[in-house]
Amino acid sequence: MTNGAAAGSAAAAAAIANAIKASGVLVRMEPREFLSVLSRCENPLVVVAECGVFSRKHQYLTSYKGLAFYTKSSTPLPIGSHAEVISARKIVIPG
Secondary structure: OOOHHHHHHHHHHHHHHHHHHHHHOOEOOOOHHHHHHHHHHOEEEEEEEEEOOOOOOEEHHHHHHOOEEEEEEEOOOOOOOOOOOEOOOOOOOEE
16 A cells, blocks of 8 residues: 555545544434334424435434434335425435
């Protein structure tokens, strides 16, 4: 590995570590567990995005009691009308 490549790898590793630190606590969960968290929220805010090249995946992100909850599903989740939904181009999750 050349010095330039080593420096680039170190910089990339540092960028990933900083992204994880900046994101705070992120809880990844199964879709049904995510819906359970949403049912506990009075007026949840949910960020929704689609990802995937060959098969579409639906991503969901919300917060509850200071934690961020994330899930990915192959089918759209029934969020419900009580939630405020924000559509995003993509959700980037570190790690």
